[in-house]
Amino acid sequence: MSDSRRRPAKPHVPALQSRRDLLFRAGMGFGGLALGALLAEDEARAAPVGGGTASPKPHHRATADSVIFLFMEGGPSHLDLFDPKPELQRLAGQPLPPSYGKPITAMGVTSNALLPSKRTFRKHGQSGIEVSDWYPHVAEHADKLCLIRSCWADGLNHVGSVCQMNTGSILAGRPALGAWVQYGLGSVNRNLPGFVILLDEREPFGGPKNWSSGFIPASYQGTQFRPDGSPILNLTPPKTVSQEQQRSKLDFLQTLNSRYGKGREDDTELDARVAAYELAFRMQAHAPEAVDLSKESEATQKLYGLDSPATEKFGRNCLLARRLVERGVRFVELYCGTGSQWDAHANIEDNHSKMCAASDKPVAGLLADLETRGLLDRTLVVWGGEFGRTPMSEKGNGRDHNPYGFSMFLAGGGVKPGTIIGSTDDLGLRAVTERCHVHDLHATILHALGLDHLRVTYRHNGRDERPTVNGGNVMKQVFG
Secondary structure, eight states, rough: OHHHHHSSSOSSSSOOSSSSHHHHHHGGGGGHHHHHHHHHHHHHHHSOOSOOOOOOSSOOOOOEEEEEEEEEETTGGGTTTTOOHHHHHTTTTTTOOOOGEEEEOOTTTSSBBBBBOOOEEEETTTTTEEEEETTTHHHHTTTGGEEEEEEEOOOOHHHHHHHHHHSSSSSTSSSSHHOOOOOOOOOSSSOOOSSEEEEESSOOOTTGGGGOOSSOOGGSEEEOOOOOSSTTTTTOOTTSHHHHHHHHHHHHHHHHHHHHHOOOOOOHHHHHHHHHHHHHHHHHHHHHHTTOOOGSSSHHHHHHHTHHHHHHHHHHHHHHHHHEEEEEOOOEEEEEEETTOOOOOSSSHHHHHHHHHHHHHHHHHHHHHHTTOOOOGGGGEEEEOOOOEEEETTTTTEEEEEEEEEEEEEEEEOOOOSEOOOOOOOSSEEEEESEHHHHHHHHHHHHTTOOOTTTTTTTEEEEOOOOTOOOOOOOOOOOO
């Protein structure tokens, strides 16, 4: 019997094992060339700049692709929003019991009378999470929330505390969490920044230091967007300058910078400036579309509260945040009440009534919209401020700063929904069970994105620095 009868003939069309196999075999392999170019471009975009040791790929399977951090600047009162305390109501008007010691507070209210909450709390959803009547719209999403009632921080005042919630340290100079995320994972959308800041009014306490890249390369710092018009100041070129003219100028600048940069490999500011020029050029075409909320339906705009003066400002930023993560932006931070507007040292009723009215519907609208669009599963939403408020009164009807125990919530991004983690003591002064320090929160956020906070390091002054400084443990119970 001949060999041709013993062995079946090879098929004329080879079996393809994957789409990548198809690209490399079809069209004489030209599809593979194109794929290789695209993958190389992605790798170059994600690669760390200037002496880093972080991997541009996740360390483990991520449960989230992006983060939206809803920062309530000034310190919202956990005692009046998410952490009801019957004992505080019972001891109203009395001094802090001796068993609680003499906690240090910013305004020295340790000896002041205890201030009861005037809010009404109800259990919501199947989870039974208690939310006050100041947040009725968010309460409708109680079963989506992973509420951490045991947060604590180190700073007593706003500048240091806002800085720590953003960078991990009460002292300025360290990279923001969003910058570490960019450094560790790189960018997804080459036409938009990977780390975006949205403010509702003025600058927060500490200003741009809160979204700085610190000692890691400057290209990872946050980019501040405006909610309407040109998203970035001076982004739009004059009408008299064509795209070709601008491209020519950028090429000339690139030539000069590359000559100047020879032998100055440690000058990351120059690298960042060159990258910023190129990114700005691409953003001229893409950023205006990303912030054009007129393309959203009337129903969507109402969902975020854009039809009401009270909610319009923060609602626009929440809607813009959804549009940005939809387009691959990894980390979006929205400030509500910039300039410490949640700071209720006096008349907490008026202060928080205003701030809750401004944020409740937009936050609820964001959660609902992300879920409807199938984005919530891969978007981690974080809500909270730099600290909470004291059970002791200040000026008779206000509350002082409280970094010893306060509440924050997470939603989406793989966290366990309808869950309460940790607790404060009977008066809500200190976190006592399953305590969650700022470093623990940051480690947990990074874990959701697929990053091990111990392995995201950058060599600085002879030390391998990391996002969580010298501490941090992942709150594994957050993920069930």
